[in-house]
Amino acid sequence: MRLEALMVIVVATGVRGSSPGIIRDRERPDFEDDGEIEIQDVCQTDTCAAEAQSILSMMDRSADPCNNFFRYACGGWINRYDPIPEGRGSFDQFDEVERRTTAILTELLGEPINQQDRDAIKKVKAYYRSCIDERLLDEADLSGLWSWIENVTGGMILFGDGRDDLDLETFLAKSKIRKVDIWGRISSPIINLGVHADDKNVDVHKITIDQPSLAMSPKPFYLLEQFASARAAYKNLLEDLLLLHALWTYRDTIMKQNTFNGHRIKEMANEILHLESDLAEIISPNSERQSYSDMYDKMTLGDAAQKLSSQFDWYKYIQKVFMKVNTTLTTETEIISYSSKYFSALPEVLERYNASVIQTYVVMYNILDNMNLLPKRYRDLTSDYRKITAGSTEESPRADVCISLAEKGMPRPLGALYVNNAFSEDSKEEVIEIQKQVMSALKEKIMEVTWADNVTKLGLQKMLAGVTAHIGYPDNINDDSLDDEFRELKIAGANFFETQFHLYDIELRRMLHKIGEPVDREEWFAAATEANAYYHHQENRMIIPAGILHAPFFNPNLPMSMKFGGIGTVIGWMLNSLIESTGKRPNWWTPASIDELQKIKSCFATLYDSFHHEKAGMNLDGIANLMSNMNDNGTLRHAFHAYVEWAKNNNDELVLPGLEDLDPKKLLFIANTQVWCEVENDVAARNRIAKGYTPKLFRAHGPIRNFEEFGKVFQCTQGSDNLFPDTSDTCVSF
Template sequence: MLGLFVNASPVPATISININNNVTECQTQACVDAAKAVKDYIDFNADPCTDFYQYAYVGTFDTVNDENIDIIGDILQGTYDDLITNSKKSKENFHDIGGNDENNDQSDIDKQNFHELQDYYNSCMDTVNIDALGATPVYPMVAKLLKTFATYSDSDNTETKFGTKHTDLLTDALIELYHHGIESVISIVIDADGKHPDENSIQISQPSLILPSKEYYEQKDTLETYRTGLVEILISMIGKNDDTLDVPVKQLQQQKAKESNIQLLSKEQIQDMVDRAVKFEAKLASITLKEEQMQDPVKLYNPTSLAEIQENYSFINWKKLLEAFITDETLIPNTLIVTTPSYFTDLTHWFLSIDNDGQQSGVSLQTMKEYFMIKILKTWLYALDTDTRQQWRHTWAKISSGTFELSPRKRTCINNVVGSFGDMIGHYFAMRRFAGEEEERKQVDDFVTKIHNVWLDRLDDVDWLDPETRQAAIEKVGKIKHKIAYSIASPDVRSPASLRDHYKPIKIIKKSFFANEISFMKWSTKRAWSKVGKPVDKEEWAMSPSDVNAYYSRSSNEIAVPAGILQKPFYNYEAPWYLNYGSIGAIIGHELTHAFDSAGRMYDGTGKLENWWSPETAKHFEGQSDCFVKQYNDFIVEGPNGRFVNVNGQLTLAENLADNGGIAASYQAFQKIWSEPQLSGQQHAKLPGIDLSPEELFFTSFARTWCSATRPEALVEAVYTDVHSPERYRVIGTVQNSVDFAKVFKCPQGSPMNPEKKCVIW
């Protein structure tokens, strides 16, 4: 994708007539810029009917996300006065977002918020102090874990197996880990209840492991790379004879270890510890469900009484665990949602297994302790010194990412700001990049509404829907809500006071990045648990204003389109709208289609998990879904060392349905606006010097959205873990099923991009 500066305007692009050849061309600067971009990214020597992705994508482009990173970096490295001045120059009505001109009583709060962000950012950029501490900031966490296990004198004995008498010990250890933002053998989420979408429920599930997915633990070479890398990293972090460390860092580690009452380990001890921990985690992985098994919301919704959970999964004290985070005992629910019952059953049998002699035979306390310690070190190493992070990156590159170099520190710290203070930095981002309430936010909502209405109209043309199911679908589409650009409540991104109150519990220390991360983690954890017993906050967003993304929420039946994606090349009000409909239009159509994908269709218009489909229509949907599964299963990616892996059509089904339905809806909306007199000329105007029709440019704009360069290692990881298909096949798979695409590019039937068999649902 090519990242360009967006300068939205309420004035549509002007059209001029080229007298020489009597062809209508758009001659505005926006059209000139768009034409240049088209020349840069289209391979006119390629055949669009053979490989449309190759045709639509040449070279490597900067992404919009890169541009947003640069904008946020400029904001954080500048002064508050510069920010206000630049905002005024670029957007006369910036106060619609900022609410902070000189006469506004929130200006002082806004300036204080800005300086808080700068202090946090600067603490992250202060690598001199961070590097001087080595791995020592994490020692107190390790010490607390060891102290928990020390309450049992036999926990250091490799022969002592976990049993029923140790359930309080494991419970205390899990509580300690959760207090530090770490999940180990269970995952707990507080989120909207499937059957009661206005209420929050506690949902317990299998945990995320250190390696990307279950498949990695089944590969001997990967496990060996992982094991070797862990040994090297742990020697650096908690080893007592690491000659690679600078003398001051080594001395500090010895001092802090003594103060924390933890023992630094020899290389041999670390090797033995890693061997046990990796075997433990591999066993843990073996009882988890694969990603494609986690996509059916009906199978994941298993309300279970707390008493039944305690009886069936008795390896911990569940009530004690909940009481550690829910201070009001009356709010502890009688029922939890168990998303992966088979995992908890297998985990219980493993942990509490007994041999033929009646002795515990599952897992040793020492192995548990060591694995938990490794989880602490791995979870928090991102906030530690450069050497530690570089060591992990080197190991991870071999396993998954393929990228051996650390990201530039500036980029890392900007991402940390967005991750921790997304709404607050989004406030300033919107001031710089968004044109305010009246000028742009409502314009985008009108654009979304056009595609929304087309989706509603399209339901009348779906011949396999019976009348009752069709009516229910129409009602659901009619209830889909739009969120545009940024949140206006919980918090209100426009309001400095709202943002201050939202983030107030986080305490920023100028010279301590690690302490700041601890403060954020505690706030985030407490905020999550505070939702127990409260209704779902439907105003809350799941993304930040600067995110280059969009989403659909099943439980709220709403789509959200952050400000970060509302710029070139996705959206530019000044450009011909066939470019907008091909990019942001297809994205909006994609999100709307999620309401009727393989999972979204199981929720009604109120966000309730409810079967509103007749048996006949459900059967047809599933049959057509199988067509998509088979189609995408046949796509292949090339990993490292000449290894080939097939795309997982079942894992990616929901997203593939959304891609296909999204472009169909957007193309229909694009065709519909031709009938609007004030827009029709603009839609037919060609880009200067580009011999492509508006229809052809619609599809190239769509393909450009997914242009990317991905390393082979990362491609394989995506196949195992990502619910989206690789970008190449998001384009190819979609256009292969599009009759409109085949007509526009005049692709012969049976050509690679126009196969005879097409998969269509919506």
């Protein structure tokens, strides 16, 4: 799961407290402390002064930390990014780190291609230049796009009456030339097919099928009245894209007759929206997809007709997909379904629609998902839709788009270019040491929990010991295999669309070839340049790329307390994800432990259900993002306890000038919350909650109000201050 994507206290609009620069004066409650941390002399170097100023500039020390810690830790940062940068409905610390990394990569990719560059580096530079050149994009025709459409549809006329003899299995298989995501899934408007490690036998790859993501993504967009404006904007966008295709398909007829009837276009856009709404009805929301073990449904291709639906030929469809790599499957080939309920209902939904509607929907879905490959005059068609769904009509800067595409399609060469020129090996080594400290703290806390029995505790300990941690970049980032990986890629300099679809094809074939192969635990599924972190639950491994090892997540010049509060939090989040293994290790997840854990989950779900986001005018969905919310809570505790243990054995903590009144524990909490600094407009806030995500405000406030140490450290009044409630009003897992 992605940390950023997966990761109510109603915050008062006013602040109370003492003057700026001073935590309000309160008598310290009589709490038992786990040991004071020795403070050293203040660092007086220019570097220390600069880092101190950077931290202070992010804060608003006039805010009351006990009632609005988000404002206290992030107020200065929020003011800096208000108004929100162009092309965005929200902007957070991940975006800021990405912006810095993008600036570095833009410079590196813009350097001349020379003979000393290895082949993969030459190709990623050429790829970037083809993408970034707006003039070439605008001059390019769309023949490649229309050729792809004709190939996928078999030359059928999309706006005619359609054909009743549509070979749905072949059509869906042919349309699967879209990009593969980092989890090894071929995203699709009808079926998500992929090749993954088997959840219950993680040493081997299996074919997986799952419900799709829809064009507007969150299910509520199609079903709730509050999103009617989004549906109207989406329908208008469909009409514009359909008109483009119609003008191409019927260009000879239009030129001869000098007329065109657009009534069918409006009808088709309306039918597509109805089809998607019907699909949304049978798609399970995130709140029903919290347990992988509950969703896991293994079967043979021969049994799929009986277990899923006899109206769709699963063997034919999947065999057609794998024909691309000349792999022959049998009826005994095993597949794993994670949405059997959806697939059982799917044929009945599709039977309601003419073949041309299904075809056109698939084509429009793929075009929408690849708009950033097209000339600006076509991308501009999405401006009204962006305004409604993201709160901004502006596109993201082209450099951001191109580097994002390179990260997804050419992660190794892009990562090699970055690591070899802009990354310090010392940072990697220090983060590895912090990771060991956090793992040690979690190991200790597992044995202290009262809700799990010894069998479960020992199982969790074993799983924790088996975590594989990839930090910084893959060990083989500069191996000869780097050039081999992209030897087939041809850069069509004047036609970026053609280049990108060739890259999609390479990605797809690479994924399909994994079927039946052993899982490579050393393979990275993320780019070293990404400002993100991932935990792969099937393979019990985490990836923390070099791209996220920047402030506020990690800065070698900061005190250790802030390093634990920043990157220590990220590491703890990954490790805490092992709790998601519930049900996949039946030998040690005992029924008694699972029952107790369910009570804890209910506590967190109820608590987060009560959180109200004023800007969005909505409460959070406590179930939809339950495991991510629990991870946020657990990781703060792990980072805190890991730092306390580190401090017991080290007396060289750094003290920055101007921060002398903020002891190390306070700085840890500040660093933890500064990871979540964010600005967002009301549209982005509503959409995020509708998608089941937790806004950053509550990713900060939820964990600290559940952690009694925060109230102690900031001398809050328990039971009175928002962020220091009575213990009975808190939720704790680890």
